[in-house]
Amino acid sequence: MAQQQLLTAMVNESQLGQRLDQALAELFPDYSRSRIKIWILDSRVRVNGNVTATPKEKVLGGEAIEIDAIIEEETRWAAQDIALNIVYEDDDILVINKPRDLVVHPGAGNADGTILNALLHYYPAIAEVPRAGIVHRLDKDTTGLMVVAKTVPAQTRLVESLQAREITREYEAVAMGTMTAGGTVEQPISRHPTKRTHMAVHPMGKPAVTHYRIMEHFRAHTRLRLRLETGRTHQIRVHMAFINHPLVGDPLYGGRPRPPKGASEEFVNMLRGFDRQALHATRLRLYHPVTGIEMEWFAPLPQDMVELIAVMKADSETFADQMD
Known part of the structure; x- marks a missing residue:
């Protein structure tokens, strides 16, 4: 059932030059940008008392915002008994080592069976926190560390x-x-202009920065350590594909597997059978949101990546021996 609610806020000076819909999405993070755009077009948004119907209108900072919002009753996600690999917990946060094949948040095609559903079962009080405390996400088949409030x-x-x-x-x-x-x-x-499940590098997209360094060379592949400055959807996968080094196994951006010439049958089969992006969130460091103490966690590589790297290393050593 829909309810009407008055939302108010003041545009931050740091938002100078942003589109109105973008600024409001940051000021009211519990509502999607698309919903905010609808409110603007429905003349439900007042800027300094004046109704506006232009989502693209630029803000200067300091504007008083009022929204006569129509709030649909929130979907109540079900609690489900799904195992979580919790590597740290206190009264304020959880740190999880996420496996592959597990979606973080319900969405199109994944109505349940997610980390959010698991959190509601494990700690029912988290239902009072928006998005069940989820602060950042990992792609379905990316493994590794994520923090939950x-x-x-x-x-x-x-x-x-x-x-x-x-x-x-x-x-x-x-x-x-x-x-x-x-x-x-x-x-x-930004979102790919024609493939709606893909992201893409685009001059009008959101800023994104990925740092990477080489850990190990193989004959036709490279093991990397990467650090995110920003957290865009599919960021590492898109950025590595952009520089023509897509991740092994990536179903969206990777293309066909390319074993080096003379690779063993084991190596070829490993590449062909590796059916997820070879990407693992291995290190997480933050200041505790309540105590302010710096904390850090590490998650070892999952077995599938350990085996992939071992086969690549063996191939490189075999090739090097043949060259001696």
Whole structure:
């Protein structure tokens, strides 16, 4: 059942030059940008007392915002008994080591069976926290560490820390091709113009920065350590594909597997059978949202990536022996 509610806020000076719908999405994070755009077009948004119907209108900072919002009753997600690999927990946060094949949040095609459903079962009080405390997400088949807030104040502080780039998130990956040096990809990312499940580098996208360095060379692949400055959807996958080194196994951006010439049958079969992006969130460092103490966690590589790297290493050693 729909309810009417008056939402108010003041545009921050730091939002100077933003589109109105973008600024409001940041001021009212519990509502999607598409919903906010509908409110603007329905003349439900007043800027300094004046009704506006232009989502593209630029803000200057300091404007008083009033929204006569129509709020649909929120979907109540079901609690489900799904195992969580919890590596740390206190009264304010949880840190989870996420496996592959597990979606973080319900959405199209995944109505349940997600980490959100698991959190509601494990800690029912988290239902009072927006998005069940989820602060950042990992793709369905990306493994590794993610932090969850158990209280609203903890979630608010963690979101602020993410936006201020105070949370360190490092990943390990295996990319196609032989890379000669580390570097940084600084390219904006937006939804792909025609493939709605894909993201793409686009000049009108949101800023995105990925740092990477080489951990290990193989004959036709490279093991990488990567660090995110921003957290766009599919960011590492899109950025590595953009520089022509997509991740092994990536179903959206990777293309066909490319074993090196003379590769063993075991190596070829491993590449062909590796059916997810070879990407793992291995390190998470943050300041605790309540105590302010710096904390850090590591998650070892999952078995499928350990086996992939072992086969690649064996191939490189075999080839090197043949060259001696």
